[in-house]
Amino acid sequence: MKKGIYLLLIxxxxxxxxxVLGAKYAGEFLYxxxxxxxxxxxxxxxxxxxxxxxxxxxxxxxxxxxxxGVAGMHAETFGQLLNHDYLSYSRPIAGPSATAIGVSLIxxxxxxxxxxxxxxxxxxxxxxxNRPYVVxxxxxxxxxxxxxxxxxxxxxxxWGANAKLIYRKLADNSAFGLGTDLGVLFTQGHLRFxxxxxxxxxxxxxxxxxxxxxxLPTLKLGAALGVEALRGSxxxxxxxxxxxxxxxxxxxxxxxxxxxxxxxGGEYTYREIISFRIGSDQGNLTAGxxxxxxxxxxxxxxxxxxxxxxSYKVSVFxxx
Numbered sequence: 001m002k003k004g005i006y007l008l009l010i011x012x013x014x015x016x017x018x019x020v021l022g023a024k025y026a027g028e029f030l031y032x033x034x035x036x037x038x039x040x041x042x043x044x045x046x047x048x049x050x051x052x053x054x055x056x057x058x059x060x061x062x063x064x065x066x067x068x069g070v071a072g073m074h075a076e077t078f079g080q081l082l083n084h085d086y087l088s089y090s091r092p093i094a095g096p097s098a099t100a101i102g103v104s105l106i107x108x109x110x111x112x113x114x115x116x117x118x119x120x121x122x123x124x125x126x127x128x129x130n131r132p133y134v135v136x137x138x139x140x141x142x143x144x145x146x147x148x149x150x151x152x153x154x155x156x157x158x159w160g161a162n163a164k165l166i167y168r169k170l171a172d173n174s175a176f177g178l179g180t181d182l183g184v185l186f187t188q189g190h191l192r193f194x195x196x197x198x199x200x201x202x203x204x205x206x207x208x209x210x211x212x213x214x215x216l217p218t219l220k221l222g223a224a225l226g227v228e229a230l231r232g233s234x235x236x237x238x239x240x241x242x243x244x245x246x247x248x249x250x251x252x253x254x255x256x257x258x259x260x261x262x263x264x265g266g267e268y269t270y271r272e273i274i275s276f277r278i279g280s281d282q283g284n285l286t287a288g289x290x291x292x293x294x295x296x297x298x299x300x301x302x303x304x305x306x307x308x309x310x311s312y313k314v315s316v317f318x319x320x
Contacts, residue, residue, distance in 0.1 A: 024245040029108050029142045029168070029201060029216035031241075033057075034086040035073055036315040040288020040301030041265025042279020044237035046222030047194035049185065052088045052317055055104040055148040058196045058220075059160030060183035062100045062150035065090055067319050075313040082110045084313075090148070098158075102148040109141035142309050143167045150183075158185045166205065179215065180204030194222040231269040239263040252282055277301070295319040 035053035038045035045053070049061025052071035068091040074255060075084035090102030143166070150160030159182075166177035180203075183196045196219075203215040224237035241261045243251070251259030263277035265286070275290035288301035297317040304310050 006115045024247065026205060026213040027203065027218070030106075030144060030198070030215070031218075032084060032108065032315075034104075034106060034302040035071075035275065036075075036299035036313040037267075037275075037287055037290055038265075039281070039303060039313055040279065040290075040299065041267055042235060042263045042281040042286045043223075044222060044239040044263040044279060046196050046220045046234065046239050046263035047185070047192040047224040048222075048237055049183075049194060052090055052102070053086070053315075054150075054160075055088060055090070055102050055146045055162060056106070058185060058194045058222075059148045059162045059181055060150055060158045060185040060194070060196075062090055062102050062148050062160055062260035063092075063135075063152050065094060065100060065319075068092075069317060069319040071315060071317045073313060073315040075311060078153075084108050084110055086315075088146075098152040100148075100150045102150075104146045104148070106144045106146075107141060110317050140170045142169075146181075156187045159183065160185075164203075166203065168205065173208055173256055175205045175207040175213070177203050177205040177215070189248075190226055192224040192226070194220075194224075196222075197222040216243070216245050220223075230270070230277075231266070231305040232268060233268075234266045237263075237265045237267075275299075 002080065033039050033043050034056045035051070037051065038053055038057055045057040049058035050064040052065065052069050053063035054064070061063035068088070071086070071088045073086040085107045086104065088102060088104035090100055093099040093101060129319065145165045147163045148160060150158060152158045161183070164179050166179065168175040179199045180201050181196060181198045182200045184194070186193045198218040198220060199215045200217055202217060205213040205215065209212070219242040220239060221242065222237060224235055226233060226235045239262070243259050244257055245259070246257040247259040248254045251261055253260045261279055261282045263279065265277065267275055267277045269275040272292055274292070277288035277290070279286040284304050284306060286301060286303040287318040288299060290297060290299040295318060299315040301313045
């Protein structure tokens with residue numbers, strides 16, 4: 001079964017007992033990524049993380065933003081199946097070394113969930129039919145709030161951390177969760193290396209039904225190469241997401257309970273005015289375009305999916 005199908009199971013079938021899904025796919029709603037720029041590069045952004053989406057991709061990267069800024073994203077994901085939105089704000093903190101703080105919010109939601117029951121109330125009491133009927137149609141929404149802190153340690157090393165609050169609403173049930181992410185960013189000449197341990201201490205979700213889920217850690221590792229080229233700059237990047245849930249055939253590669261999904265991306269920026277991007281997100285083609293005008297930036301991206309419909313994202317950044 002493809003990863004996208006598991007996503008649909010998590011988001012659109014809340015009637016499935018939570019204990020069946022367990023920890024293996026409990027955090028699927030957190031893995032879609034944010035920002036048209038990173039997603040246009042196939043999600044290969046852990047070693048870059050130099051814009052206002054850093055709180056998600058690698059909290060250590062937030063310190064690279066020297067001024068205050070706000071950002072927003074809207075996406076129609078998988079052919080308008082999901083609405084995916086993102087807001088963030090960050091600012092530097094004065095001190096002997098570079099530090100920064102930020103707050104960001106992700107919302108993932110949609111409708112069209114049909115709740116059914118059996119037997120139908122209009123059937124005679126002695127009928128042998130057991131056909132389900134639609135009780136009502138409802139929706140779902142997931143909210144994740146990040147509080148980010150980042151600091152430099154010398155010119156080549158930075159670190160960062162997230163505290164995150166999670167609220168899930170699936171039909172008539174809801175859940176709360178609390179988690180942490182830890183990130184490191186290292187630069188050596190033209191090379192950059194990044195690490196983001198998402199849900200580092202395991203994130204627990206407590207449902208109002210009494211059920212509990214645990215989101216196990218995901219280790220995101222990345223490397224990037226940036227060079228000057230053709231009157232602009234060229235960046236090539238690669239990431240791998242390592243999970244320890246026993247996903248096996250739902251991942252690109254797996255060995256025992258360890259699985260890996262891979263991301264590749266490239267970006268060419270001409271004179272800090274316009275950027276062209278292309279990538280591969282777990283084998284699915286992505287592409288994007290960005291335009292910068294003084295302190296304002298607009299990014300768009302497009303991504304395909306082998307099992308679900310295409311997705312489109314738009315992001316805006318304002319620095320002040």
